[in-house]
Amino acid sequence: MAIWLKVHPKGCTLSLYIQPGASRSEISGLHGDRLKVKIKAPPVDGEANAALIKFMAETLGIAKKNVHLIHGETSRQKTLLVEMSFEKVESLIKV
Template identity: 40%
Template sequence: MKVVPGASRSEMSGWLGDMLKIRVPAPPENGKANAAVEALLAEKLGVPRSAVTIIAGKVAQRKVVEIQGLSLSEVMGKLKLGDKRA
């Protein structure tokens, strides 16, 4: 996924190729944007915040996230993103 910190609001902007683009208002300092991304994903997926972890790219815009308790197809279904990839 690609994260854009410092946005006006939290949102899932859609697809950039095979990457999900997420915007969060938190600044990219002291892990604030990462925490905002994890919280947004947990909320949208209906899982506890502790089930969502950024496992790669903590200091980069491109990140890899692990979501415990859900398969990829369940995540795609809950986010209603299906095949809307560009």
């Protein structure tokens, strides 16, 4: 079971460590007990947060409206709420 993934009444939460300003957006393994995600966008005016939501929605095959940043707006450590089942997210993201 993935330590960075938890069940939530509305779906599941993902504990993430973000590296903004990367050469490309990708999931790059673990950072402690968090999933490490590299984001191409810079950490300026919420660009990296918007790019993170878009990237995770595309990765999971869901609409951006189903991915919510619930913690860590100005931090590298973020928590996303994804309106998708725990099992489905776990099967789509392999680390």
